[in-house]
Structures are given as C-alpha cells and as structure tokens.
Amino acid sequence: MNEIKNDVLVVGGGLAGCVAAESVLKAGKNVTVLFSNGGMSEISSGAVDVLGVIPGEKPQICERYMEAVPALLEKYPDHIYKDCGKKLQEGLDALVSLAKDGGYVLQGFDGKNVWVPNMMGTFSVNALVPDMMYDGVCVPGEKERVLVVGIEGNVAFRAGAAAVSYGQYQKKLGGAAEYYSTVIRLEGWGDRRKVSDGELADYLDTAEGIAELADRISTFCKSNRYKFDKILLPPVLGYINYSDNLKKLQEACGCKAAEIEAVGNSVVGYRFTRALYRGLERHGATLLRGAAAKSLAADKEEICVEAVLGLTDQMHPGTKVTCRGDALILATGGFVGGGIKARKTEVWIELLDKKLGKVEADQLDRDALSKSGQGFLKLGAEVNADMSVKDEAFGGRVYACGNLLSGQNFASERSGAGIAAASAFLAGIHAALK
Secondary structure, three states: OEEEEOOEEEEOOOHHHHHHHHHHHHOOOOEEEEEOOOHHHHHOOOOEOOOOEEOOOOOEEOOEHHHHHHHHHHHOOOOOHHHHHHHHHHHHHHHHHHHHHOOOOEEOOOOEOEEEEEOOOOEEEEOEEEOOOHHHOOOOOOOOEEEEEEEOOOOOOOHHHHHHHHHHHHHHHOOOOEEEEEEEOOOOOOOOOOOOHHHHHHHHOOHHHHHHHHHHHHHHHHHOOOOOOEEEEOOOOOOOOHHHHHHHHHHHHOOEEEEOEOOOOHHHHHHHHHHHHHHHHHHOOEEEEOEEEEEEEEOOOOEEEEEEEOOOOOOOOOEEEEEEEOEEEEOOOOOOOOOEEEEOOEEEEOOOOEEEEEOOHHHOOOOOOOOOOOHHHHOOEOEOOOOEEOOHHHOOOEEEOHHHEOOOOHHHHOOHHHHHHHHHHHHHHHHHHO
16 A cells, blocks of 8 residues: 655645645645545636625625625624635635646736626626636626627537627626627538537647637628627637637737636636646645545544545556645535535535534525525534634544535625635645644
8 A cells, every 4th residue: 555644635626625735835834635536626617706795685796805705794704704714815816826827817806806708698706717708807888899709519608699698688787788699610620510618629729720710700700890899709719728729819800809707617627727736736736636535534643544546446446545644634625526425315524424414494495596595505514713623533633625614605605716715725824833
C-alpha cells in the first residue's frame, strides 16, 4: 500500500477544495488534494456568484454583494456567512489569482452584481465572470443591436427562442437592446444532424473550425442591413483555445463578442476546473486525480485518509493509498457534489459517519423555484467558527467548507461560489495552524 504524508489534506476537487488548498499554501504549508472529479465546479457556468438574492416571500435583489451580506445575516442570523463572511474578499481574491495563474481570467464590476444572458433565454446574476462572458453583460439603458448566434445541429441552444426571450426579459432589468438571431451551418465535421457541446468545442479548437465559424458569422454580418454592436454565442468556443478564438471572432466581425452563460455545461466547467488545477500545481500543491476517499480516522497527532486511486470495478480494484496529515479539509460538496448522501429519506455525511436525520415534509416545497428556497438544502455539516467540524472524535483536526456546510441556501441565494471561497479560505488558515 502506498503512503503519502503532507501538512494538510484536502478531499474534494471543486472550487472549495481548490481555494482551501491555495489558502494552506499561502500560509506556508504543504498540501495534498484528493479528488475523483471536479464536483459541482466541473458542471458549473464558470462564473462566480457571491450573494445575488436574499430569499423570502419577497426576494430582495442585491446590487452590491459585499453590502448585502450584513442584510442577509440580519434576516438569517445563523447563516454560514456569519463565521466565514469576514474572509469573503480574501477568499475571492485567492480564487481569482489561482484561476488567473491557470490561464482563466475572472473579472469583476467594482463590487456590483451583473446580469449575464444564459442558455435558457434569461439572465443570471453574478459577481465575477470569465473574460469570455464579459462583453455579454446586460447594461441597463444601453441601446445596442445584439446578434444571437446558434449553430445548426446543436440542440442545446435555440438562438431564435433565446433572442425573443432576452428581449422580453431585459425589460425587467432596465435593458434597451434589440436582439436578432441567426443559425450558422458548419460543414467541417461532415453531414451531422446533431452535435454536442463537447464535439463543437473540439472542432472549434482546430484552426479550420474557428476559421469556418468566423467566416460564416462575418459574412452574415456584412450582408445584413444592420450593423451589430455585439454578438452572443453558445459557450462552445473550445476547451483550450477559447480566448484566442473569441479574439478572432471579434476581429472578423468588427464588434464585441461573448459567450452566453452555461447551465451545467461541461465545456466551461472543464476550462474552469483545469485552470484551478494548473494554478495549484504551479503553486506547489500535490494533486491526486481520480482518488476516491473511502474513510478517515483521527488521533491526537494526525489525520489518516484511506483512498483508492484509478478505475474501480469488478475487474479493477484500483490502487489503495494512505494519506496522512496534521489536518484535513472536507470540500466534498453537498447533495450535488456527493458529500451528502441520501437513501430514501435518510441523509448522512459518509466520510464523517454522521447522520443528518430525515428529510421531513416541512423541508420541501412543491414549487421547485420556491421564493424561500428548499429547506432540505440547509442540511449539512455543523462547524465551529473556525470551520472545524463539531465532533470530538476528530480532535479539531477536521474542517469542512463549501456546499457541505449547513446553514445556507445557495440555490435561492445565488451564493454558492462565494460561500465556497470564503469558508474554504478560512478553513485553510486554521488547518495550516495545526
């Protein structure tokens, strides 16, 4: 059995796990990150929400996310931001720096939340957006002609329907743009009736693919009687060459261009998480990719994690590895990331061997988009003010962060990435002190 020893262990490869590891490195300690996949970050929009809405019967839209945190705590005093909110800006700074060092640029708007067009034909509220989305932000009151481009065969995005929906929805935000649409036919992949986002991204990563797209869109723009101020495209401009591809489109069309916001899009999630991993490795972290943590144990001296590396099935048992450290940070996500398990109505955190009880009827709302949010989402790990898990069995050496934490309603608050960054940064500080 292989054995790895480091100052701090982090279990989880999503945004929270990466920021936690970065925080440990900033404190001058060594860190090993174990993860089987990128968690929620791998299927994320690639943008960062901090606090967009204070939920309730009359949800309150937040203009400035830092100023909104005290208002949220006034309404929900036990919210997790009570403890980690003081490290929110440092956590966001660490995330932005880490992503940038990995080649993924996130941009803010002087502390303001902004509205970004998404694949559903509406607008999502975000605090930070990747440079690929920056020029697509809705600017209230600005009159501009916007061309929404779809690609024939890509059924994940309907440009015509989206353009109509954007035009109607923007009025709620004070927008004054005119939206038009077109569908571009690409022939480089042959006679295909349907093509996935991933296949499109692969094709547009080639010189031939992006040249064909740029030529088709610029030809349409030049032959149209309108001059467009902005072009919106689905988030498929490559896994690798996306920034260069966007510049080529802007040059070819002579106007701004941007990707719309993804909804569970693997292309954007791949860019985001891989950039975070590159940044961590450049900063000196040890990454154990494809590592599934099976159990953890603690004594007065250290934390021990038993994990399995590699493909595991009936024919492949994987490689067992033991990881030891002075402290452990759990960033395994909640119901979506897999950190919280559910079997019928029983809910528990597997690695902590802690049952959270049952999901009761009063924790559920038949309205999937309930204004007050779904109560069961608040289930999670109970932690102290330093993010250490409230369980004497771990001797204060196990910390938790991100969506694994109780006392949050990230979906209705539009706060998931902000909570992940703040709580992970705080957990990293204290884990490093062990």
